[in-house]
Amino acid sequence: MGLTDHPEFQPIIFCLFLMVYLVTVLGNLLIVWAVISDSHLHTPMYFFLTHLSFTDICLSTSTIPKMLVNILTQNQTIPFTGCLSQMFFILFFGAFENFLLAAMAYDRYVAICSPLRYTVIMNPCFCGLLMLLSLLISLMLALLHCLMILHLSFCPRPEISQFFCELAQILKIACSSTLINNILIYSVTFILGGVSMCEIIFSYTQIVSSVLRIPSSSGMYKIFSTCGSHLSVVSLFYGISFGVYLSALFAQSPRKIAVASVMYIVVPQMLNPFIYSLRNKDIKVSLRKLFARKSFL
Template sequence: MKPLNQTAITEFLLLGLTNDLELQPLIFSLFLSMYLFTVLGNLLIILAVNCDSHLDTPMYFFLSNLSFTDISTSTATIPKMLVNIQTQNHSITFTGCLAQACLALIFVGVENCLLAVMAYDRYVAICHPLRYMVIMKPYLCVFLVLFSLLISTVHALIHSLMMLHLSFCTDLEISHFFCDLAEIIKLSCSDTVINNILIYSVGVIFFGVPLSGIIFSYTKIVSTIFKIPSVGGRYKAFSTCGSHLSVVSLFYGTGFGVYMSSAVTDSSIKNVMASMMYTVFPPMLNPFIYSLRNKDMKSALRNLFIGMPFL
């Protein structure tokens, strides 16, 4: 095939999950429902945190930012897929594809960093409870969120700028429901060794460092909890970490599944399904995890619903 420079490319084709026309309405309904649940659930978390003075703490400040990130992650990927199914037009412009890949990387990266920040917050709260409000000052919390956004943006821009140097063949069909970085690189007729090295080396550092921070924080937390003499005290201390641990397990568990899937198989369908588990399900399930496992959040949501004029 004759290579095409990226400047000559006008669009890619997103093949989605299946070409079966009979399944398209089902897929559209399923993803629309998941997207609406994601947006509604996370918006309720944000509203509850901002409307309840009892939740005016660093932990819930980070949680509201995590919810906003989850909405952004889903919005960067799902709406374009829904439009493509509805119009039966699977095209996406080169610029749009690059922007979608960049935004997906940014928001997934921010979530990765925020989970580490939230683990640090729990570490300070349990291991240094008397100094918690002294250490976790408002300006530090804002700085940690902005720093997470900054390094995630830099990480995404590195990959996006490297993609601008690629040339592509006449086959521009992306076997995915959104412009996934790895799938775009597979279509290139250029030498992609540097791109692939960046994906794994930078990815290991960018995701490995926060995960290491989370593991270190919980090692200290568990050590501190075991020193608490009463069983009730241990349970109360550990219960404050339950929701965060569940979200961390969901995020990194599905992420590890994507990595293993791409490493052991070349099946496009399996890779798409693995990526869907990583980009769609965590943002949708996070609000339910926090609202079901957290008493303060349950109370705030209850007060929010009671205070709504139309209820």
């Protein structure tokens, strides 16, 4: 159903989302390019960051291009297989980003609280294993939800009050019972989302505790500056998601829920590159070197 019923707003929405998508893709590609081209950034912290940037690109690509095509063709239909595929990729990359943020928090915890053992603990094998485990769990979660959707029956010509195939909205248009699906959603969110949040909170509690024991104010500032970017991204990701969830509970209009969902499925992916490039000194230096090298050539 998109974001609005008014045809006069469609060109504005198209231009706005096209610009957001281009900024998201180019910004995250710049982060990946900067990390790959600079050997000084080949560390676990930036290893996770490149995967986060790639995930942001994929998450935006799962939703925005289809919306742009719908506006251009004036056709808001989507086949069932296409809807299921879109939902799978959104669930997969959303879950993977959740695990990535938890892994990045653990990386900062080890770097600050156990600096002498950092290279031993965060070795390439362990980082690769974390990525593989996160990918497998995310894949299983997305597949599980999609397989559960296949057992539902839908009324003729169902209408999804969203601009993408969101799991919660798909369950609302089902004609059969969705009790098991809802139990699965809340269980997975509570267990895995809760574990990730607890790990992030624990990591930063230990980091703050270690920082407060440092007598030098310059040392404290340096540590907080290295964590500032990640903490901003975490706050953006979980804060907006929680806010949209609350708005969905109290909002009466499906359109308002659709507009609110833009804040968690589009905005964080666009802002993440700016947060890391503006707050991270190493990324800024690497980007300056890249642009200087290109201008010289």
